[in-house]
Amino acid sequence: MVLLLFVDLDPRLKALDALGGFFVLRTGVPPRGPLPTLANAFAEPRSATSPEVYGDPMTFRVDKVARSIRAPEPRVAASVAQQGLAARFWSVALGAAALCGRLPDLDPELLFWDPDASAPDDLWLGEVRFRPVTDLDAVVRAGLVVPLSAALRSRHRVSAALLWGNAGSALAGTVRQLDRWALVHGRPDVGERARALAGGLFAHPDLAGTLDPATLRRRSCCLYYRVPGGGVCGDCCFERPPRPAPGRS
Numbered sequence: 446m447v448l449l450l451f452v453d454l455d456p457r458l459k460a461l462d463a464l465g466g467f468f469v470l471r472t473g474v475p476p477r478g479p480l481p482t483l484a485n486a487f488a489e490p491r492s493a494t495s496p497e498v499y500g501d502p503m504t505f506r507v508d509k510v511a512r513s514i515r516a517p518e519p520r521v522a523a524s525v526a527q528q529g530l531a532a533r534f535w536s537v538a539l540g541a542a543a544l545c546g547r548l549p550d551l552d553p554e555l556l557f558w559d560p561d562a563s564a565p566d567d568l569w570l571g572e573v574r575f576r577p578v579t580d581l582d583a584v585v586r587a588g589l590v591v592p593l594s595a596a597l598r599s600r601h602r603v604s605a606a607l608l609w610g611n612a613g614s615a616l617a618g619t620v621r622q623l624d625r626w627a628l629v630h631g632r633p634d635v636g637e638r639a640r641a642l643a644g645g646l647f648a649h650p651d652l653a654g655t656l657d658p659a660t661l662r663r664r665s666c667c668l669y670y671r672v673p674g675g676g677v678c679g680d681c682c683f684e685r686p687p688r689p690a691p692g693r694s
Contacts (some may be wrong), residue, residue, distance in 0.1 A: 458573065459544055464626055467536040467565045467619070469551065475557050475569045482571075483553035486560065487497055488591040489599070503596050506560035514672045521668045523601040525606055527593060532615035533566045533591045539619050540577045544632075545640040551584050552575045553592065583648055586612075591651075610665030613655030614680055616643055656680070 462467040481502045490501030510529075511522035534551065544550050549570060576584060594608040620643045627636035647653060656663050662680050669675045670686035676680040677683050 449522065450597065454530060458545075458570075460550060461540050464540050464544065464688075465622060466535070467532055467622070468540040468630050469565075470537045470541075471569045472571075472573055473569070475567075477559055477562075479559040480559050480569065481659045483556045483558050483593075486558060487596045487618055501600075502558065502644040504600055507597070507601065509561065509567060511633065514675075517671050517673075517694075518684060519530075519601050521671050523597045523603050524611060524668050525672075527597055528611040528615055529564050530566050530610045531590055533568060534585050535616045535619040536611075536622070537568065538581055538585045539616075539639055539642060540623065542581055542642055543623055546578065546638075548578045548581060548584060550677065552578050553589065564613070568621050578642070581642055582649060582661065586646065586649060586651060587628060590594075604665075607665050607667065609651055610655045610663045611667050614663050614678075615669070616646060617661055617680070619657060623650045 446575065458470050458472060461470055486502035490504065503585045507519060510516065510526045514522065514525060516522035516525070525581060534539075538548060538551060551570070555571045557569040557571055559569075590612050594612075597603060597604065597608065604649050610637040620639050624636040627633055627639075647656075654664065665680055666682055667678060668689075670677050670681075670683070675686075677686055
């Protein structure tokens with residue numbers, strides 16, 4: 446019999462629970478371990494045909510999402526999976542920076558991920574250590590979103606512009622959620638810090654131009670309209686689902 450110990454390694458991360466499910470960062474021993482790290486998930490698969498979590502965690506997740514939403518093609522599921530993970534990355538990092546003034550080191554080697562869990566994606570930090578808040582871009586955009594997008598593009602026919610649009614949309618959604626929480630709880634400082642930090646992130650060429658600054662609508666589409674009954678998202682570049690091109694379903 447193995448006794449699993451669950452320990453919050455730093456109480457400041459526990460404060461993120463109050464912000465909602467996308468902001469939660471668990472620490473200690475994953476209950477469904479052993480789980481792959483995100484570094485494992487970003488790497489080239491061990492086997493091109495292995496469906497197991499350790500064989501190719503990224504493809505495992507995309508396949509699970511595809512079944513869940515009845516995606517008509519793999520790139521739709523890849524887009525939805527990527528946006529969900531990007532939202533988790535931004536939420537954890539920006540939430541901690543805005544609420545606690547600390548940035549957890551989200552090194553892919555330290556972050557364990559359960560690709561078989563439901564949304565929001567289940568993340569566990571194996572070792573808690575902190576970096577300066579000024580490293581936010583390096584930790585999330587460069588350290589997580591870039592390799593996530595590269596891993597998905599190596600496996601599925603999905604454009605870089607679409608994936609960066611997803612990342613920009615997810616970042617804007619994180620800021621809106623932090624703004625709402627700050628308003629309800631009388632913490633305008635949290636909302637102000639979140640907006641200021643996000644402004645710096647959107648200045649990077651990868652994210653600049655992903656959203657219309659006047660309307661905050663994205664300039665690309667995540668393809669969710671192709672899901673049966675999906676429709677368009679609230680910040681979609683389309684007002685209504687586009688009609689399929691002749692000869693396409």
